[in-house]
Amino acid sequence: MQRYDIFLTCPPGLEPVLADEALATGFMTPRCIKGGVTFQGGWPHIWRANLELRCATRVLVRLASFQAKQLSQLERHARGVDWAAFLPPACSVAVEASCRKSRIYHSGAAQERVELALQDALGCRISAAPTVTIKLRIDHDICTLSLDTSGEALYMRGHKQAVGKAPIRETLAAAFLRLAGYRGQVPLLDPMCGSGTFVIEAAELAAGLSPGRARHFAFEALPNHDASALPRNTNTPDGPPLCFGSDRNAGAINASQANAERAGVAALTEFHQRSIADIVPPTSQPGLVMVNPPYGGRIGDKRQLFALYGALGKVLAQRFAGWRLAMVTSEPGLAKATSLPLLEPSAAIDHGGLPVRLYQTDQL
Numbered sequence: 001m002q003r004y005d006i007f008l009t010c011p012p013g014l015e016p017v018l019a020d021e022a023l024a025t026g027f028m029t030p031r032c033i034k035g036g037v038t039f040q041g042g043w044p045h046i047w048r049a050n051l052e053l054r055c056a057t058r059v060l061v062r063l064a065s066f067q068a069k070q071l072s073q074l075e076r077h078a079r080g081v082d083w084a085a086f087l088p089p090a091c092s093v094a095v096e097a098s099c100r101k102s103r104i105y106h107s108g109a110a111q112e113r114v115e116l117a118l119q120d121a122l123g124c125r126i127s128a129a130p131t132v133t134i135k136l137r138i139d140h141d142i143c144t145l146s147l148d149t150s151g152e153a154l155y156m157r158g159h160k161q162a163v164g165k166a167p168i169r170e171t172l173a174a175a176f177l178r179l180a181g182y183r184g185q186v187p188l189l190d191p192m193c194g195s196g197t198f199v200i201e202a203a204e205l206a207a208g209l210s211p212g213r214a215r216h217f218a219f220e221a222l223p224n225h226d227a228s229a230l231p232r233n234t235n236t237p238d239g240p241p242l243c244f245g246s247d248r249n250a251g252a253i254n255a256s257q258a259n260a261e262r263a264g265v266a267a268l269t270e271f272h273q274r275s276i277a278d279i280v281p282p283t284s285q286p287g288l289v290m291v292n293p294p295y296g297g298r299i300g301d302k303r304q305l306f307a308l309y310g311a312l313g314k315v316l317a318q319r320f321a322g323w324r325l326a327m328v329t330s331e332p333g334l335a336k337a338t339s340l341p342l343l344e345p346s347a348a349i350d351h352g353g354l355p356v357r358l359y360q361t362d363q364l
C-alpha cells in the first residue's frame with residue numbers, strides 16, 4: 001500500500017487531544033506539530049480519519065514539499081507533481097495559497113502558478129465551488145502542496161441546521177468531552193445546552209456512531225475512492241436516554257431537539273427548558289455535567305455572569321453529589337465564582353480566537 005504523509009488540522013492547543021484520539025483510532029505514531037497532527041498511512045487511513053475522527057478539522061494529504069524562492073521555481077515544481085495520481089481529469093479545483101516569511105510573498109500570484117500547472121496537467125477548471133481544493137503553504141521559502149480530502153470542515157457533521165447563540169464547534173466539543181474522559185458510558189447533562197452540541201456528541205459516542213456518517217467528503221470524488229471499503233454505521237440507537245440537555249431559552253431547546261432528531265440520536269437524548277436554578281440530576285446514576293456557560297465578550301454582562309457561575313456552583317454542590325463537572329470558559333475568575341473544588345485547568349484551546357480552558361472537578 002502506498003503511504004502518504006497525512007496531516008490532520010485542528011485549532012491551536014487541541015493538537016495533543018487530537019493525537020491521542022488518532023492513536024486510539026488505530027493510526028500509528030501520530031506526531032503533534034503546530035496546528036495539527038501528522039501520521040503516515042494509505043488511502044483507507046485517510047478515508048477512516050475523515051469518517052471517524054471527532055477532533056480533526058480537516059484531513060490533508062501531502063503531495064509535495066520543496067524549496068522555491070521564485071514563482072518560476074514554484075511553477076516548475078508544481079508541474080512536476082503527478083496530479084493524475086490524485087485527481088480526476090477535468091475536475092473543478094480551487095487553490096488556496098498562504099505565504100509567510102518567504103521570498104514569494106504574493107499569495108495570489110503563487111496560487112495562479114499552481115492553477116496553471118493543474119490546468120495544463122489535467123484540464124482542471126478553476127472554481128469557487130470546487131470538487132477538490134489544493135492547499136499551498138509557503139513558509140520560509142519551503143512550499144508545501146496538500147490535497148484537502150475533507151471538503152467542508154469536519155465540524156460540519158451534516159445534521160446541525162439549527163444553531164443558538166455562541167455555539168461551540170463539534171470538533172471542540174468532542175475534544176473537551178475527550179479531555180473530560182467521557183466515553184459514552186455514564187449519564188451526561190449539559191444545563192446550558194444551546195443548540196445541543198455536547199449532548200449530541202455524547203449520545204453519538206454512547207451509540208458508537210461515526211461523526212461523519214451523514215455527510216459527504218471531497219475524497220469521494222477522487223479516482224481511487226472505494227465506497228465499499230468504508231461502511232457507514234447509520235443505525236438509529238434505542239433509548240433509554242443517557243444524555244440530557246437543558247437551557248432557559250425555549251428556542252435553544254427546540255433547536256437541540258431538531259438537531260438530535262436529524263442526527264438520529266433523539267431516543268438517547270432528552271431536552272428540557274429549564275433555568276440553571278431548577279436543574280436536578282436526570283438519573284439516579286451519577287455522571288458528568290458538561291457545560292459551556294456564556295463568558296464575556298460574546299454574550300452577557302460581567303456582573304450577571306459572576307452570579308450565573310455562582311448559581312451553577314451552588315446547585316451542583318447541593319444536588320449533584322457523585323457527579324463530576326467539566327466546564328469550558330475563557331475566564332479563570334468566572335470559573336472560580338462557582339466556588340467548587342476545581343482541579344488544574346487544561347491548556348488553552350483556541351475557540352474562534354478566544355483561548356478557552358476546561359475546568360474540572362472530581363466527583364462532588
Ligand SMILES: C[S@@+](CC[C@H](N)C(=O)[O-])C[C@H]1O[C@@H](n2cnc3c(N)ncnc32)[C@H](O)[C@@H]1O
Nearest residue numbers: 167168192193194195197247248249275276294
Ligand atoms: C455559550 S451558550 C452554549 C452553547 C452550546 N454549548 C452550543 O454548542 O450551542 C450558553 C447557553 O447558556 C444559556 N443560559 C444562559 N443563562 C442561563 C440560565 N440562567 N439558565 C439556563 N441556561 C442559561 C443560554 O441560553 C445559551 O444557550
